[in-house]
Amino acid sequence: MTQRTRPLPRRRASWKRLRNGLFITPYLVLFVVWIVIPAVAGLAISFTNWNIFTGEVGFAGLRNYVRVLDDDLFLRSLLNTIRYTAYSVLAGNAVSLLLACGLARGFRGKTLFQTIFFAPVVLSIGVTGVIWAWLYNGDFGLLNQWLQSLGIPRIHWLSNPHWAMISVVIMVIWAGAGFNMMIYLAGLLNVPRGLYEAAELDGANGWQRFMYITLPLMKYTFAFTITVSTMGAFQVFDQPYILTGGGPDYATYTYVYHIYSNGFRYFRLGYASALSVILALLIFGVVFVQYRLLTRSRTEY
Amino acid sequence: MIRPVQLTDLGWFLLFVCVSVFMLTPLAFMLGTSLKFEEAVYQYPVRLVPDEMTLQHYIDLFTRPGIPMARWFFNSALVTLVSTVLVLLIDSLAAFGFSRLDIPFKQPLFLLVVAAMMIPFPTTLIPVYVFLQKLHWLDTYKALIIPPLAAPFGVFLLRQFFDTVPRELEEAAIIDGCGNMGVYWRVILPLSRSVMATLGIFVFMATWNAFLWPLIVTHSLNMRTIPVGLTLFNSEFWGERALTMAGATVCALPVLAAFLLFQRHIVKGITLTGLKS
Numbered sequence: 001m002t003q004r005t006r007p008l009p010r011r012r013a014s015w016k017r018l019r020n021g022l023f024i025t026p027y028l029v030l031f032v033v034w035i036v037i038p039a040v041a042g043l044a045i046s047f048t049n050w051n052i053f054t055g056e057v058g059f060a061g062l063r064n065y066v067r068v069l070d071d072d073l074f075l076r077s078l079l080n081t082i083r084y085t086a087y088s089v090l091a092g093n094a095v096s097l098l099l100a101c102g103l104a105r106g107f108r109g110k111t112l113f114q115t116i117f118f119a120p121v122v123l124s125i126g127v128t129g130v131i132w133a134w135l136y137n138g139d140f141g142l143l144n145q146w147l148q149s150l151g152i153p154r155i156h157w158l159s160n161p162h163w164a165m166i167s168v169v170i171m172v173i174w175a176g177a178g179f180n181m182m183i184y185l186a187g188l189l190n191v192p193r194g195l196y197e198a199a200e201l202d203g204a205n206g207w208q209r210f211m212y213i214t215l216p217l218m219k220y221t222f223a224f225t226i227t228v229s230t231m232g233a234f235q236v237f238d239q240p241y242i243l244t245g246g247g248p249d250y251a252t253y254t255y256v257y258h259i260y261s262n263g264f265r266y267f268r269l270g271y272a273s274a275l276s277v278i279l280a281l282l283i284f285g286v287v288f289v290q291y292r293l294l295t296r297s298r299t300e301y
Numbered sequence: 302m303i304r305p306v307q308l309t310d311l312g313w314f315l316l317f318v319c320v321s322v323f324m325l326t327p328l329a330f331m332l333g334t335s336l337k338f339e340e341a342v343y344q345y346p347v348r349l350v351p352d353e354m355t356l357q358h359y360i361d362l363f364t365r366p367g368i369p370m371a372r373w374f375f376n377s378a379l380v381t382l383v384s385t386v387l388v389l390l391i392d393s394l395a396a397f398g399f400s401r402l403d404i405p406f407k408q409p410l411f412l413l414v415v416a417a418m419m420i421p422f423p424t425t426l427i428p429v430y431v432f433l434q435k436l437h438w439l440d441t442y443k444a445l446i447i448p449p450l451a452a453p454f455g456v457f458l459l460r461q462f463f464d465t466v467p468r469e470l471e472e473a474a475i476i477d478g479c480g481n482m483g484v485y486w487r488v489i490l491p492l493s494r495s496v497m498a499t500l501g502i503f504v505f506m507a508t509w510n511a512f513l514w515p516l517i518v519t520h521s522l523n524m525r526t527i528p529v530g531l532t533l534f535n536s537e538f539w540g541e542r543a544l545t546m547a548g549a550t551v552c553a554l555p556v557l558a559a560f561l562l563f564q565r566h567i568v569k570g571i572t573l574t575g576l577k578s
Contacts, residue, residue, distance in 0.1 A: 030447070035453075123510070131328075135330065142330060279423060
């Protein structure tokens with residue numbers, strides 16, 4: 001009898017643990033079906049020459065990965081993406097930080113300004129895209145009208161290859177600066193007031209206080225905003241898709257645009273999957289290095 | 302000491318007024334153009350505020366053949382509503398399990414979920430598309446609603462919050478005879494109204510605004526959502542500026558209204574994600 005009763009509580013306990021698992025089951029099923037299996041399948045497909053249009057499937061080994069070297073558009077789209085990332089992450093975060101610094105001073109009307117700066121963030125890229133397409137219009141656009149009234153010749157924002165990417169970046173900053181602004185604002189308001197007062201007594205000016213107190217204390221905030229915006233920027237697609245269709249002359253043709261064209265226009269699933277795997281590795285690499293550099297401690301409090 | 306502070310404040314104020322003009326002009330252009338009479342739409346120089354206003358373009362939007370605006374609105378509303386309710390339910394159950402219950406392999410599973418937030422979306426896009434095609438789900442509401450429910454963000458956000466709810470409250474409930482379901486429903490959820498509201502608004506906005514997903518999983522004009530439908534004005538109805546802007550306004554108004562009403566929750570949600578990660 002004693003030997004029989006001993007395993008019983010344990011069995012009941014493990015039964016209870018499994019029953020507890022019901023709480024996470026609905027989510028886990030979705031997670032496995034729509035994220036885990038596709039991620040693994042994507043890797044597998046990248047080693048095939050699967051074309052869903054012709055129906056052809058065969059093992060291709062590393063051929064898709066070698067093929068990128070002969071693909072001019074691969075390099076072109078990658079360079080475009082790096083350029084977009086550099087512009088949008090640096091300029092975007094600079095704008096967000098500037099606006100946050102102003103808001104953190106807490107002058108009158110602060111809440112109203114905050115609402116205005118953040119409002120574009122909640123719009124769909126569908127909305128943002130059609131508005132800006134008209135603002136940028138070379139002949140009847142508002143932007144050129146303003147430039148002309150200042151005596152500056154009109155710019156062919158979207159049809160000039162030199163300006164097209166910059167136009168995308170300006171639109172993206174308009175639409176997104178408010179998001180990181182909120183994060184920076186929270187970070188700035190978290191810095192203890194006393195530190196500034198002490199520095200002021202020591203004769204530090206505003207710029208010095210910013211460089212030697214604010215920046216080091218907000219190390220992790222920066223690490224977060226910069227890595228997250230970099231991850232997003234590397235995956236840019238919707239904005240050029242709507243505004244320029246990747247043109248003119250591939251000037252705004254981004255890496256994910258290349259994946260989209262190969263996967264959903266030419267149905268080269270194997271090649272598109274290989275491109276996606278390369279993108280994932282690139283993003284992990286860049287973000288890892290960024291995070292290490294940004295959080296490498298110089299100052300600890 | 303007081304004077305220079307005032308001066309810099311004035312500088313900031315002027316800067317902020319300029320930035321506000323930059324931020325508001327595209328919105329004013331959208332709304333203004335959508336209300337103009339046909340003759341005024343193409344006037345150059347462009348005037349932001351129309352002299353006379355009409356709702357004709359909004360009526361056109363919903364009645365003109367070839368523009369299924371009413372259907373798009375219905376699709377967007379249905380998908381957004383169902384997705385928001387399902388995410389709140391599924392994610393809060395999972396977050397409660399991860400935060401409070403003894404479940405086999407709980408920690409490694411949660412780590413896997415968090416790690417999945419790092420996976421770039423193009424990596425899963427193609428296999429998911431093939432899967433939807435095999436299931437004959439392409440161009441259906443199921444395809445619009447179900448796969449995005451797997452996003453880990455909500456589970457992560459809610460678990461972070463549930464971890465901060467003091468356990469004494471549940472212990473009292475358990476002594477009173479509540480099971481796990483009772484603790485979840487009667488103790489945790491009522492205490493989490495604010496974070497649930499935050500997540501709900503985020504999902505509402507993300508679903509209503511989604512572009513790439515509906516673009517890829519739907520192809521018939523009638524199954525589009527508003528943001529994807531708007532691109533029709535870039536092709537078929539190109540040049541009809543007022544009609545385009547009326548469409549953009551219809552898409553923008555619900556989210557702008559939600560933002561103005563729930564701004565506090567949105568700000569809190571962003572701040573939480575930013576500070577905790």
